[in-house]
Amino acid sequence: MPEELQKRYRRIAVLLIFSVLLPTGALATLSVFAQSRETDLILAEMEQNHYSVARAVCGRFDAELLSAEERIVRTANLFCPDEVTREGLEDFFGLLKRRHRLVQEVAFVSEDEEVVWPIDPFGVRVVGKTGRRPFVEPTDPKEIEIQKKAVESKMLLDRLERSGASDEEVERETRRIIKEVEDEEVVARARLMLAQVLLKRDAAEAQKVLRKVFNSSALVKGVPAALEAMLTYLDAGGKEKDNVARRAFKLLLDSAEMLKKPKFDALLARLKKHIKEGDLRYRSLERRLKALLSRWRMRRVVSDEIVPKIREYLKGVYDTRLRSRHIRRCIGKSRWEVYSYFAVERRLLYKEQRTRFVVVYRLNPEEVRSILLFVLNRTGPSGEPRLRVKLFGKVAFSDNVSAWQFSVRYEPPNAVVPLTVEVYSAQVARLRSWLLGRAVFNILLVVFFVILAGAGVLLVLRAVRREIDLARLRAEFVSSVSHELKTPLTSIMMFAEMLKEGRVRGRERLKRYSEIIAAESQRLFRMITNVLDLARIEEGRKQYQMQKTDMREVVRRSLAALSYHIASTGFTVETQFPDQPLQVFADPDALEQVTVNLLSNAIKYSRDEKWVGVRLEKRNSFAILEVEDHGIGIPENEKELVFERFYRTTISRASKSAGTGIGLNLVRTIVEAHGGKVEV
Structure with a gap:
């Protein structure tokens, strides 16, 4: 392709890309962004609604739990004994546990930071190595x-x-x-x-x-x-x-x-080796052991961790509200326990003097869970959404959420107990699925339009390239036709001038020059006929005079028309005709034009071996005409292209052989108009 045409082609391609593909791509990007933004807004609104549900449940649960603790404080102030004794504290704390199941374990601490209750269950009674005194005044x-x-x-x-x-x-x-x-x-x-x-x-x-x-x-x-x-x-x-x-x-x-506790643990470890886990015969003893260890652990926790808090609490340094008087302890990786404490309103008699005391108790997780279930039954959502609640690091409530989509997780910052509310919703899954389907549909639609626009651009570019190639071929055709017309005209004018001036001597030379003028005239006539037929075919004005025609006569006339050209170039034509007439219903002039074009091409593109074979036969209901030569040949990838208008093979252009590129196109057009087929 000439450089100027290549530049024009590039400009057209760039213009189409910027005018079609870029706007389409921009619209596609905006559409996807808008869809994503809409999805985020819808999901954010749903999440806010779910957060509201979780906050409402947590707020109600917190209020119920604090209300239960206020009742514990009132009961303690009402029934606390005036004098601190072991028997009185046992009765008092037994009453407190019976009335309030929220109380799991209790401790009693004086303002002097002495843990009066529970009494240390280990090593309290110091016993000598013997059961009796080893040295007693002998009496016997x-x-x-x-x-x-x-x-x-x-x-x-x-x-x-x-x-x-x-x-x-x-x-x-x-x-x-x-x-x-x-x-x-x-x-x-x-x-x-x-x-x-x-x-x-x-x-x-x-x-x-x-x-x-x-x-x-x-x-x-x-x-x-x-x-x-x-x-x-x-x-x-x-x-x-x-x-x-x-x-x-x-x-x-x-x-x-x-x-002592270490000795007790060692003996217990020895004993545990001989007790089956979960044996019902040891249930009561296991409960006693659990209570014993719970008292010991309660005393240790209060002494080590809660007493310093109580000191500041009694001094009024910390906030005295009930919510602030809670201590969380992590036991294990994800389990918690919560302690609450409050001061008895009046001073109690202890060691012959009035002293302030603080009650410390550990919250019972089972009762806390009961309060949670009570709140969920009264204020929890029914149906949609569904909740899963964790208390003290363990799942306390789950509303069959295995098949539902997780939405939000809420942990209240100032909750009394470690609380986590997870909200699940079937609407989230359906909404996500619908939004995903809608987004995929929009993306596919955008991709379809982008592909459609790209295909349109490619088709336009292909059409433009085809028109450019056609313009190039037309230009080459005009140049070739001019050259092809000029060659016979030059011969005709030269020999006619010689005859006119009488420079030809002898009858043989006169006859020869006349034959040359006639042959070149026929050649010129055939080229003009081809050009005119091409124009008629393009305009749709080409008409054929159909009649019964003997194909043998058509081939013979064609060979006669080219006889001078064949003889002058030294070609040998080998023919093979059937003995009987080969009748077809066709336009004899059109078929002769086809035969002449095929023979002309065979002669034109032959090299040293000047031989052409023509075979005519009947096969089934078709008349088969074959023209064979030993010429320059046609590349395999150009065998279908040689029948295109104005197309010339790379070999023919390289050999600089004369030609217009319309001969084989006319051959195919005429043959197909007669219901036939032509191939290389």
Whole structure:
């Protein structure tokens, strides 16, 4: 394509892109942005409605919980004993728990920061290593002898333990002590030491020795000898394990006041190895253990964490409103517990003086959940949306939200207890689905219009390029026709001038020049006819005179018309015709024009091998005309293009062969008008 045409083509392409694709793309972007903005606004409005629902539930629940705590304060001020005693506090706190299930565990703290209640359940009773005083004024020689043997035996047992005596010596001495000494504590200790030795060689005998200590009330190293014997018996795999374990459990709980907490934990760990988890036979003992540990933990929490808060509270430094008098404690990764405290209105008599006291209680999670369910039944939404509520880090209420879409999560900043409300809605899912479908539809619609606009641009560019190519081909056609017309005219004018001036001598030369003039005239006539037929075909004015025609005669006339040209160029034409006439219903002049164009092309584009083959045959109901040459050939990718108007192959243009590019186009047009088909 010439450079000027390429520039024009680029300008047209850029103009179309800027005038069609860019506005379409901008509109598409604006449409998508507007759709996204609308979606965000609708979802934001729905989320605000859901936040309102969550805030309403949290506000109502908070009010109910504070109201319940106000009732606890009134009850405490009304029934609190005037004098602080253990029995009075037990009755008072029992009453408080019975009337208010929100109270789970209670503590009582004086203004001197002394935790009066609960009493520490571990190590309260300090007991000596013996159950009785070791040195008593003797009143009876026999009693003196008994005490003397007891003291000597204890010293012997201590020496055996410290010195690491052999098992034989330990067994011998302990058996002697058991037989001779009457002191219960010494005998129990000796039996325990003997059992430890016997376990190494005779477990059955060791278990018999241990069972004799089960009913002992003595203490060995601060631990009930019976408890130690039972645990050793269980460790040794003794019989009646469940019964022994239950007795050991009960004895351990009864002995908590004389055991330090670490020792209690160690003994409990030994006992737990022999108790099945969830065994109903231990339910009451488990409840006692739970209450015991709860009292101990309550005292520790109050002493370590709440007493400093109470100090500031009594001084009036902190806000005294009930909402502010709560302390949250995290136990584990996501579990919480909440403590509340308040001061008794009047001073109480304690240690012979009037003292201010503060009541501290731990909120019961089950009762808090009951208050939440009460609030949800009265003020919670019914149907849409649905809620899931977490209290103290655990799910306390869930309204079958598994199939619903999560919307919002709300955690009130100043709630009394750790509270999280999650709102789920089926409308959110439906709305998101509808908005997504609408957005996808709009995007697809925009994409369709963009593609449609792009396709239109491509079609316009293709049409423009086609017109530019057609203009180029027309220009080449005009140049080729001018050259093609000029060549025969030059020959005609030259030989006619020679004849006119009488410079031709001899009849043979005169005849030859006349034949040249006639041949060139026919050639000129054929070119003009082709051009005129092309014009008629473009205007739709081409008409054919259809009649019965012998194809053999058509081919012969065509060869006769080109006979001078064939002879002058030295070509050999090989023909193959059927013996019988090959009749077709067609315009003989049009078919002759087709045959002449095919033969002219075969002669024109042949190289050194000057041979042309013409075959005519009948195949089924069609007359087949084949023209074969050994010329320059046609590239495979241009075989369909050679029938286009004004088209010339790259090989023909490179060889600079003469031609107009309309011959084969006329051939195809005429053949197809007769219901035929032409192919290379």
